Amino acid sequence: MDLFDAIARRHSYRGEFTDQPVPREDLQKIVQAGIQAPSAKNEQVTSFVVVDEPELLAKVAEIVDRPVCRSAKAMIVCMTDPRPVFHDIAFPAEDCAAAVENMLLAITALGYASVWIDGVLRMGDIAERLGRLLGVPEGHMVRILLPIGVPVEPGVQQDRLPWDRRAWFNRYGG
Numbered sequence: 001m002d003l004f005d006a007i008a009r010r011h012s013y014r015g016e017f018t019d020q021p022v023p024r025e026d027l028q029k030i031v032q033a034g035i036q037a038p039s040a041k042n043e044q045v046t047s048f049v050v051v052d053e054p055e056l057l058a059k060v061a062e063i064v065d066r067p068v069c070r071s072a073k074a075m076i077v078c079m080t081d082p083r084p085v086f087h088d089i090a091f092p093a094e095d096c097a098a099a100v101e102n103m104l105l106a107i108t109a110l111g112y113a114s115v116w117i118d119g120v121l122r123m124g125d126i127a128e129r130l131g132r133l134l135g136v137p138e139g140h141m142v143r144i145l146l147p148i149g150v151p152v153e154p155g156v157q158q159d160r161l162p163w164d165r166r167a168w169f170n171r172y173g174g
């Protein structure tokens with residue numbers, strides 16, 4: 001799929017997935033797209049746990065109790081190391097977001113669907129419980145989870161404001 005088609009087709013999918021598995025070959029391609037994202041000082045503080053064992057998927061879905069997690073055939077859990085990389089500045093959220101967007105586009109290009117699950121991980125101790133389940137080292141933060149599968153229902157991207165409400169040449173506001 002052409003890059004601009006993938007950008008246009010990517011959407012947040014929160015429905016059920018079919019029983020079709022997601023082969024490891026595709027999961028590796030998706031995570032490789034995340035690995036190739038830019039990161040501050042190229043310090044690459046984002047790391048990824050790919051979950052595809054059914055028992056472990058079920059345990060993750062017990063912690064992140066959302067319909068889209070319950071039928072996901074695979075999940076990519078993204079962790080960040082929030083250490084400073086440029087003087088005393090850390091960029092864990094930015095680095096992780098760049099990787100996640102690359103992966104969402106790869107997921108779309110390969111015919112799968114997903115959603116950026118973030119806010120729910122920050123509720124209570126959900127991120128910590130996920131970290132313990134997956135053996136994430138102390139000091140690393142679980143930030144974003146991408147459930148992956150073939151969607152039962154095709155979806156579309158939500159509407160965006162028109163170009164001239166959000167972007168201009170040369171001067172803010174045109």
Ligand SMILES: Cc1cc2nc3c(=O)[nH]c(=O)nc-3n(C[C@H](O)[C@H](O)[C@H](O)COP(=O)(O)O)c2cc1C
Nearest residue numbers: 010011012014115116117118119120121156157158
């Ligand atoms: C930083 C960030 C956090 C998000 N967190 C969640 C989340 O916790 N749960 C969820 O269902 N969607 C989450 N989303 C997805 C957005 O709700 C979604 O991208 C937005 O509504 C636009 O819809 P679209 O992705 O279909 O274009 C998040 C997106 C971003 C960029």
